[in-house]
Amino acid sequence: xxxxxxxxxxxxxQQSLLVPEMPGDAVKLGDWRDSxxxxxxxKTCNCKKSKCLxxxxxxxxxxxxxxxxxxxxxxxTADQKDAVEExxxxxxxxxxxAFDEKIxxxxxxxxxxxxxxxGCNCKKSHCRKKYCECFQAGVxxxxxxxxxxxxxxxxxxxxxxxxxxxxxxxxKAVPEAKPAERKLTRxxxxxxxxxxxxxxxxxxxIGGTERExxxxxxxxxxxxxxxxxxxxxxxxxxxxPGSPSSLSEAEMTVRHASAPMVHILFSLNFMAELALKxxxxxxxxxxxxxxxxxxxxSADSDEAAPALQARLPASGLGAGGxxxxxxxxxxxxxxxxxxxxxxxxx
DNA sequence: GAGTTTGAAACT
DNA sequence: CAGTTTCAAACTC
Ligand SMILES: [Zn+2]
Ligand SMILES: [Zn+2]
Ligand SMILES: [Zn+2]
Ligand SMILES: [Zn+2]
Ligand SMILES: [Zn+2]
Ligand SMILES: [Zn+2]
Numbered sequence: 001x002x003x004x005x006x007x008x009x010x011x012x013x014q015q016s017l018l019v020p021e022m023p024g025d026a027v028k029l030g031d032w033r034d035s036x037x038x039x040x041x042x043k044t045c046n047c048k049k050s051k052c053l054x055x056x057x058x059x060x061x062x063x064x065x066x067x068x069x070x071x072x073x074x075x076x077t078a079d080q081k082d083a084v085e086e087x088x089x090x091x092x093x094x095x096x097x098a099f100d101e102k103i104x105x106x107x108x109x110x111x112x113x114x115x116x117x118x119g120c121n122c123k124k125s126h127c128r129k130k131y132c133e134c135f136q137a138g139v140x141x142x143x144x145x146x147x148x149x150x151x152x153x154x155x156x157x158x159x160x161x162x163x164x165x166x167x168x169x170x171x172k173a174v175p176e177a178k179p180a181e182r183k184l185t186r187x188x189x190x191x192x193x194x195x196x197x198x199x200x201x202x203x204x205x206i207g208g209t210e211r212e213x214x215x216x217x218x219x220x221x222x223x224x225x226x227x228x229x230x231x232x233x234x235x236x237x238x239x240x241p242g243s244p245s246s247l248s249e250a251e252m253t254v255r256h257a258s259a260p261m262v263h264i265l266f267s268l269n270f271m272a273e274l275a276l277k278x279x280x281x282x283x284x285x286x287x288x289x290x291x292x293x294x295x296x297x298s299a300d301s302d303e304a305a306p307a308l309q310a311r312l313p314a315s316g317l318g319a320g321g322x323x324x325x326x327x328x329x330x331x332x333x334x335x336x337x338x339x340x341x342x343x344x345x346x
Numbered sequence: 347g348a349g350t351t352t353g354a355a356a357c358t
Numbered sequence: 359c360a361g362t363t364t365c366a367a368a369c370t371c
Binding site: 049 | 364365366367368369
């Protein structure tokens with residue numbers, strides 16, 4: 001989702017992402033996009049009776065056309081987009097949030113589309129198997145789950161560790177393969193000191209001819225509102241009391257979607273730095289490629305935040321700092337304690 | 347690979 | 359709503 005629709009006018013500056021700029025203005029979060037992978041991960045299905053036109057079908061639920069699937073009588077194809085869209089509408093009328101995987105058109109939420117907006121209802125799996133979608137998503141069960149005998153609440157054990165499906169090991173072989181270039185880009189809108197809206201495009205790349213690089217482009221845009229959707233940042237972002245103005249690096253924003261789960265978004269600068277420090281590949285291997293925050297978990301409460309923090313080291317991204325959940329309302333700001341870092345220093 | 351189990355999605 | 363059926367994946371053997 002680029003801002004190509006807007007007439008881009010102004011300057012194009014280059015600067016290092018490692019130099020935190022950004023004033024304490026409102027931060028808008030775009031999505032990370034891996035140029036080599038489709039957002040949300042490619043899905044495949046094996047549907048036999050649904051024609052891949054119901055939410056039973058993972059591909060359809062994820063808003064993807066069936067590709068490399070082994071489905072039968074599949075109608076979830078590009079050349080039948082009319083039928084697809086018709087079904088989508090029908091399902092949307094049944095459940096307004098059915099395809100709400102995106103927030104404000106930008107952020108792909110942790111869960112799969114159309115699933116689990118209200119938590120799981122597991123009865124026999126103790127939420128310890130992939131039958132449980134909370135577990136499958138790698139998150140603890142939360143307030144809205146109605147599960148029985150749940151062992152996925154981070155109380156009596158570590159956070160869920162759904163074993164990665166076989167097929168494409170995160171880091172395996174291919175040592176001779178040329179370092180494929182990977183690019184991570186993301187956009188954000190913010191206001192400059194003059195109050196004008198700007199669109200910032202950040203790019204971090206690794207591999208390829210260049211080793212690692214990062215750049216930033218700044219464009220003036222008419223109004224970000226149209227592009228940001230309902231979750232546009234308030235004109236006046238409520239700053240948590242006593243927070244320093246320069247949280248850019250440590251700041252994380254939590255969106256409390258209508259109901260169930262709180263998704264944690266890392267700030268742009270943080271992710272960009274992380275990409276440079278540990279490498280984009282490592283991030284992808286750790287499931288952070290698209291800011292899939294489920295990889296780190298979700299916090300439904302202050303109490304759950306520490307568990308979230310505890311997962312950071314396990315992700316291999318460094319020793320986590322303290323994550324503080326300052327409040328839990330519609331919008332929450334998580335920040336590191338001053339001087340602490342999520343990622344171990346270089 | 348066949349058969350079972352599971353819980354979301356769909357249906358009544 | 360609740361109860362039932364359908365469905366495709368997760369799981370077991
Ligand atoms: Zn399908
Ligand atoms: Zn498919
Ligand atoms: Zn299909
Ligand atoms: Zn569950
Ligand atoms: Zn759950
Ligand atoms: Zn549970």
